Amino acid sequence: MTTITTPRNRGDRPKAGRVLTYLLVIAIALAIAVPVAWVLLASLKQKGEFYGSPWTLPEGLHLQNYIDAFVTARMGQYFFTSVLVTLLGLVFVLAVSVPAAYVIARYEFRGRAFIEVALLAGLFVNVNYIVVPIFLMLVGWDRALVDVLPGGFFIDNPGVLSLVYAATSIPFSIYLLTAYFRSIPTSYEEAAALDGASRFQIMTRVMLPIARPAVVTVILFNFLAYWNDFIIALTLLPGEGKTLQVGLLNLMTAQKAAADYGRLYAGMVIVIVPVLILYALIQRRLIEGMSSGGVKG
């Protein structure tokens, strides 16, 4: 039936409408692609080329912009900080969320319902609301420890920043992982227990490999969240050791004062390209994870 009706339906549709649809979709795709591509191209232009028409192609490969961005504007150093903070954050969040999600999914214990509700409520608390109290709390800790650590410990510490990242994504990660663990039949664990595996071994050797798709989804979404964040990084790393996003924000401010476009665009490319490459590689997984894992703002 389908083979007969579908082509007929399509033939019936007025041609003009279909062309119009194509034009609309293409126009919207262009509205997204053109600015991104334009930034990529503009990052290769020399200073003089920024005046006049914005649609001219760069005259040559002016790579000096990149050297300026990497070295003078320290984007190279910031890049390293971002990688470090993101990786550490992922390690922390997995290390605490996987075991917690597993026991919530599989063990009966007092207060489980309460913990689940509390974590669910945590999904609704956005980090942006609570950055200020977190910052003041860390400042307070530093002040309390001023005799032991005069230089301060909690502020300007990439490790603490990644811990905060991990903490704020715990509700989402546990929510996703718990749901997945619950969908796995218990027979695997029963078999492993019969073979004499310990609880810890069952969790890490049996359940974790089965839950890999959920773990990958958690990694992907948290990677994007950590890598792209700038509000928390801006607040908790006020000193020299910035992340890439904060570095880019500084380049934006500097550009407004000095009209140094080349360096700004090169900095943008440095921030965009790793994410675009990752996205191109895992887009199927990301989009599937998004539709299966529920909504995340």
Add this chain to the structure above:
Amino acid sequence: MATTTSTPPSDISAPARPARRSARRRGDGRFVLACLLPALVLFVLFMVVPTVNVFRMSFYTWSGFSPDMRFVGFDNFTRLFEDAQFVRAFQNTVALLVVVTVVTMGMGLFLAAIMTRQRLRGRNFYRFVLYVPNVLSVVVIAAIFSAIYDQQNGLLNGTLRLLSLDGLQQVWLGNQEIVLWSVAIAMVWQSLGYYMVLYMSSMASIPEELYEASGLDGASPTRQFFSITLPLIWQNLRTTLTFFVMSAVNLSFVLVRAMTGGGPDGSSEVLLSYMYKQAYTNSSYGYGMAIGVVIFAFSFLVSLLVSRATRREPLQF
């Protein structure tokens, strides 16, 4: 599978049936605690305590750093309503919420419908492109739009000059009248693809027969959209709408923070950015937290209202 249960259990370490919810093994409690504790400690320390602090501190005046902290009851809240800048930030937030929600949801639904129903060639490619803004950081998006809106050499004004439409040139981020629209466009640009992809995947699960049958009965694509597609993805639409309110409140803040800093002269200030300004720059920490409480209450209330107003009997296919 029945064969595995009939084999004798290796009963040295495992009496009865292990790993079942009903039968608790000795030492379960310690294992549960060890697994749960790290996550709970982090969660309480960096989420529960700060959240409670937002509410608690809204009843105090405190500069944030001095030891001088005074309980003032609801004073911070009554002051808010006389604060013209706060009222403006509130209006801006509501305006952005309404405009961006309507445009993003409407366009997202429409695009998703035509992409799934009309089987456009290369739709996976379009989906790929439209989703790109969602993986970019807000700083990058702010930088891109600053480049587009740049007064002298921006993409927009440069193109207008090229087309000899100099009269249409604007100071897109410097004009109090239009700056909010400029921000709204950037917000739609960022979130459109995300919602389109979300709706595409829920529309893809609607059985093809429904469309075929109604097509034979002479229903137009428009009619099909309103009578089949929309009712069947309603639950999904509701959920996204509820979440959209919260994420839009946030997005407006991060974007404003990176792109305009609330300016010119507070004309693009939104609630969260005003809270930051008060809490940091102005050192009225308690006052800032009162704004935080209002945002909490506001977005909760809006989500609740949206969820109430859109309640329908769930339909199955």
